[in-house]
């Protein structure tokens with residue numbers, strides 16, 4: 001059985017804990033590897049290596065750090081097919097979807113390549129007689145990232161590109177369900193010239209995460225994953241004095257107003273609902289049909305479903321792969337069971353399919369007449385299940401979304417610019433699409449939801465990422481001029 005190691009001090013390092021987790025091929029259901037789970041002493045050793053590396057890394061010139069980021073970007077681009085394949089084998093998403101994930105991740109590296117401009121401070125001359133003030137942004141030290149299974153390449157890039165470019169050392173704890181891509185990125189970073197210890201991959205579970213949360217040398221934690229764990233990471237990390245950004249789960253609504261182009265809205269709902277088998281935090285989960293558009297819309301969505309090709313990533317025609325594990329597939333399927341019992345209408349039941357039984361497959365499902373109070377509406381499903389909720393008015397749609405516990409992404413489909421602008425004003429959600437179903441911000445903006453979709457004050461990547469991984473130092477400076485020197489016990493005034 002292949003064993004997946006850590007990456008500590010610039011090399012593959014086998015785990016010594018004796019504790020392992022299985023890594024499956026979700027398309028076949030076979031266990032293809034095991035991953036070593038770090039013990040507390042392994043976490044400590046990894047952090048020590050990162051802390052040693054920090055001393056020289058933060059002193060390295062901005063231009064040398066930038067050069068490494070550029071070389072890394074080239075290596076990722078050169079090897080993008082291989083990386084997409086690695087993602088597909090462990091995660092299950094089809095290679096074209098994995099390539100899309102990577103393309104969006106590369107944006108974050110490109111952003112970090114602009115670090116010489118981005119890290120410029122401010123300078124004010126002559127704030128008082130002979131006195132100047134300037135501000136600098138300095139790295140935090142050793143920072144950690146804890147990432148989910150669903151974007152094993154992109155989400156780590158959201159974090160480490162900015163963290164490293166700003167002079168921090170980064171310890172990544174990837175999902176134990178698809179841990180290999182992180183190791184390959186570590187190899188590429190080394191090839192790009194990154195000194196040993198600046199980027200560490202620590203494989204592990206709760207034991208490793210808890211040690212990262214309490215270790216005094218970890219200055220900040222970035223987390224992306226489900227809401228209960230995000231809440232825990234935020235409360236524990238901040239109680240231990242760390243800077244924390246913890247992104248959680250989602251339930252993304254797509255509002256379709258009566259004037260919308262039905263075909264465009266149906267294409268968007270199907271693409272955003274079933275892409276990556278619905279295992280995206282920005283997937284559309286609920287289509288909110290406003291006024292009398294419901295019947296036509298559901299008909300347009302339904303007629304598209306039989307044309308979707310579900311299958312393994314090795315099938316070049318497949319558009320949607322399996323779910324990550326058997327347990328998760330069964331949990332998603334249980335929402336279908338529950339929805340019918342709660343009074344919703346199961347229009348297409350994805351449990352009825354002729355997909356390979358040994359893989360973790362579930363075909364697309366469509367549920368109509370879904371309402372608040374039903375589990376299928378209130379909870380994040382994270383699978384290929386699209387719900388339709390019918391409301392009478394625009395105001396009802398806004399009210400529905402604003403009352404939901406999650407506020408990650410949302411979208412509105414309409415031809416009415418005024419209605420779209422009002423929606424953008426009214427809606428209590430962090431990322432909004434106007435006729436765009438998956439409004440993931442580009443790498444030079446920042447990503448973050450509201451309400452139970454984000455704990456902390458600073459969004460991820462882009463300008464917010466720079467802010468997160470640096471702290472400001474403000475210097476007030478005067479050169480000696482004996483003629484103006486005197487004893488003065490008053491509070492310093494600007495004159």
Ligand code: NAD
Nearest residue numbers: 147148149174175206209224225226229247248249250281
């Ligand atoms: P998860 O919360 O189960 O795991 C995320 C990470 O936390 C993993 O590295 C895991 O090892 C670790 N972890 C799990 N249980 C833990 C515990 N009890 N204590 C400490 N650490 C623990 O999430 P997942 O299933 O890997 O990913 C899917 C979830 O991530 C969905 O809820 C999805 O919405 C969310 N997600 C959110 C975003 C976003 O940007 N908001 C992006 C991607 C995924």
